[in-house]
Amino acid sequence: MELKFPDGAVKEFEDGATVKDVAASISMSLAKKAVCGKLDGKFVDLNQKLSDGSIEIVTKDSDDGRIALWHTAAVVLSAALHDLYPNVKFGEGGVTEHGFYFDTDKEDGQVGEADFEKLTKKMEEIVKAKEKIEFVEYDLDEALKLVENDEYQTEIVKENAADGKVYGHKLLNHVDFTSPVSLEDAGKVKVFKVLSVAGAYWKGASSNPMLQRIYGTAFSKQKELDEELKRQQEAHERDHRVIGNNLDLFFVDPKVGAGLPYWMPNGATIRRTIERYIIDKEVSWGYEHVYTPILANVDLYKQSGHWDHYREDMFPPMDMGDGELLELRPMNCPSHIQIYNRHIRSYRDLPLRIAELGMMHRYEKSGALTGLSRVREMTLNDGHTFVTPDQIEAEFKRTLQLMVEVYHDFNINDYRFRLSYRDPKNTHKYYDDDEMWEKSQRMLKAAMDDLGLEYFEAEGEAAFYGPKLDVQTKTALGGEETLSTIQLDFLLPERFDLKYIGADGEEHRPVMIHRGIVSTMERFTAYLTEMYKGAFPTWLAPKQVEVIPVNLDLHTDYARKLASALAARQIRVSVDDRNEKMGYKIRQAQVNKVPYTLVVGDNEKDQGTVTVRRYGQEKTETMAFDDFKKILNHDLETYSRNED
């Protein structure tokens, strides 16, 4: 991706580059000029008068100058902190998708939410006074003197220096060397809000000290701030943990353990439906489904390499007292390898596709656990295809095709492909075979190019045994997660000495393709819950039809008759025969997001009809019961596709 700068310079950025990366690169090399260009699908637009007097560049569909505004807000925040706590130190500041942040280190106790009021007040003072923000060029020595008691800023100043000069933004008596750009005065930060505080490692490395990251957001109009706060509220309401609670899908009980979810009947119904769907789908695509134990002797994982490369994510082995050590499996691959090795395999058997809804356990760090999307016990829609080397490309493409078809059935459209390579600077974390890595990474890329699919590349995201194609999706709260994955693996076949007999009668080494299409049942259910906002399509909905009699004495029998007829066809249906008013029951059905509510009274009973209300719609329609059954059938046959 190319970004054009106002002085005519053109700079190349990797597709995965963040706004921060771009900002960082213009910070010193181009000294405060504007950038424009498309980044992450969003326009970066600094079309405002900047503190050095330059004005630049308009693009349409711009972001209204928010990037520059947020950098300015970060400068104001740092100046306010400096004023309130003269000895405070500063890490890096920057912008996010929805606002700005600044890292700080206040030696006498950390900055907490208790400081927000004071901090907001001080920022307001600075904003109201429309204090000038000057873009100042310093000699390096001079700048280092300014930050001499702040080891973080000292490092930043040294990094940013070029030709013995360094640039900073001066606001009141504070100079910020971190923010790449700023508007000309603090008054531009008309409406802002300090939102939260969180820990963040200096330079993003967990071996470094942790600083306090203060998040905020800012806009030029109150209305925009209100919209942003509303957006946050809506995001919260579609969070699968909130919906999961409201619809009674699952829970986690501290008495049982963190990251060990219980599936309530409603959640279990959704999960069971996904499981049946994917098993049937995979069987029709030539996968052979198996069952394998979730426990295995620790030697299995020593042979696979998990013990050496993955141990910190594994539960410690159980010592059975007689020298036997049993391990809860963290992955299913070694299990499927046992299946492969059960027989001598011929090239005629390949591709051999082994699949399982495999339960596995990973000791995720406590801080990483999140509802259903990050857990310690999970069931993966796992599959391993064993292929000859010249079948890799075709099988990879075929797997991708399966994935696209499944996504279509679930109506999943918002995702992007990531090619995940090993980190070339940290090769010790991976299986040590440079040639294998080069070869397989090239192979993946070539296949994607050949299919003409868009993707981005990321180093350091590979599995320890090989590179991956990951499908990245967004959670309700904006975090990015891997849903599906396809992984090439030359390592495990080696370690387990896998073989097949070729047409030449000789032994050859197969290649493994690991893949998960609908992810783990946990994460996939969480994802669907957020995507559908709890209003699951008919085929997935825990309850598909609610029947409400107008009068309990006169119409309950008819309601029950309808319900039995539907239940006989595996429709999940119930009759609401509680002693409540009809309006109350209809409300309940809507709150519980039941796809169809049938109201039946005299008219319906006499004519064999039902009055149908779809979830989320106010209009109702009276139709023959048989016609309603046809609608249901259509829903169930087409899943959630938008074909009607």
Add this chain to the structure above:
RNA sequence: GCCACUUUAGCUCAGCAGGUAGAGCAUCACCAUGGUAAGGUGGGGGUCACCGGUUCAAGUCCGGUAAGUGGCUCCA
């Protein structure tokens, strides 16, 4: 694991100056109830997460533990 914050009824929360607990929803009972988003009255329900400390007295203050939330680091 790290930093900040949080933990009160089944759920969502109030209790903001230490004096042994409240609301709405849900639940139960009774009354009412015929057409598309909450009918009324009453009842039951809480060792205020757990352990320890300060105090005449702790839901409230202090320390520890656990879990959760927001991030960071790591990942399906």
